[in-house]
Amino acid sequence: MKRRDLLKSAATVGVATAIGVGAEATAAPATTAATMMGVPFEKRDVVRIGFIGCGGRGGGLFNDLLNIKGVEIKATCDVVAARAESFASRAEKAGQKRPQVYGAGDHDYEKLCARDDIDLVYIATPWDWHVPMAICAMEHGKHAAVEVPAATTLADCWKLVDTSERTRKHCIQLENCCYGYTERMVLNMCKKGLFGELLHGEAAYNHDLRSLLLADSGEGLWRRVPHIKRNGNLYPTHGLGPVAQYMGVHKGDRFTRLVSMSSKSVSLAEYRDAHVPADSPKRKEVYKCGDMNTSLIQTAQGRTIILQHTVTLPRPYSRLNVIEGTKGIFMDYPPRFFIEGQKGGEAFVETEVYKQYEDPLWQKEGDMARKLGGHGGMDYIMNYRVIECYHQGLTPDINVYDAAAWSAPGPLSEESIKSGSSGVTFPDFTRGNWK
Helix, strand or coil, X not given: CCHHXXXXXXXXXXXXXXXXXXXXXXXXXXXXXCCCCCCCCCCCCCEEEEEECCCHHHHHXXXXXXXXXXXXXXXXXXXXXXXXXXXHHHHXXXXXXXXXXECCCCCCHHHHHHCCCCCEEEECCCHHHHHHHHHHHHHCCCEEEECCCXXXXXHHHHHHHHHHHHHCCCEEECXXXXXXXXXXXXXXXXXXXXXXXXXXXXXXXXXXXXHHHCCCCHXXXXXXXXXXXXCCCCCCHHHHHHHHHHXXXXXXXXXXXXXXXXXXXXXXXXXXXXXXXCCCHHHHCCCCCCCXXXXXXXXXXXXXXXXXXXXXXXXXXXXXXXXXXXXXXXXXXXXXXXXXXCXXXXXXXXXXXXXXXXXXXXXXXXXXXXXXXXXXXXXXXXXXXXXXXXXXXXXXXXXXXXXXXXXXXXXXXXXXXXXXXXXXXXXXXXXXXXX
């Protein structure tokens, strides 16, 4: 199957699985399996990896893994065989034995997952392939590390949770934004109580991607499709993940309710008409997703979160990244702090003032992270931490319940908008084990 045909089939899969996303999907399916909360990795000195998705995003992840000690790449896979071969050559050049290449078709990843010499499967593919690939990995006895969002429907969120619990294998969401220098520093300050009792957070993915969405290669081949078929927050995890960690979601709190509304859709079509030839098939596309989506999330402990999404408006990049409590506030873009009683009165101060709260991971691996440079170094810190947890037999920082809950605002925002922006119930993917 050609790459373009594969991506079209992925879009079809996404539409089919979107059926039945309503409130009934929030109820927890029956299960007899035990929770994966607190379950550690089996301790290994060398983590053997199968890598699926050798495109642009995969390239950065792959380079990080090649620079982490105690990692062996056993296999690479992509629907474009030449890309999988290229990644295998990169591993060989880095001093590893040449990995086995899988590129014979859209389901050749199943052969990779069936190998008996792989511990962890990395998945860096278009969104609609995340769930089937992660499930395949877990069903074959491997842990899965999947790019964001982990799932785009509530039914698929539950499939990931149930498969992880039944197979006793982790499904880690590769949320790099949880590992940024500032995010890790703020998380450390939250844990130490500097902001007091936490009450409110703000999160977003506000990023001008118009040229990428309309490109004739890479993500332009598939990432525009959701804008045609869906209306809501299409990409919630980059902003929500760090705020969820600040608030201790699934460690004493959980999301309970969501309300969402979208603006009308204007900007992407306007940009297309100004930049795409008049005879392009893209000129016939009608975009359903509003240019700006804003959601409100309520938690069991009475906290609130503003969650935004826009990728079709001209603007500087921002994930908002705000946390506020009874003793102070952090606001990002640019990063600034106010802690009650600090010098300077009611004025923000810069990060340097609180540098003593720098995260130990960044103290230890910051130089390598900055050298490799993926998203300011957060990519390397994330991948280093995944492997560190495996090496030491620790519980992963981000588990399947986080993957499901941080992805769920996608379908939940769609449901809220369809019902006139009414409140929708947030599933408890932990089945009560968040307390």
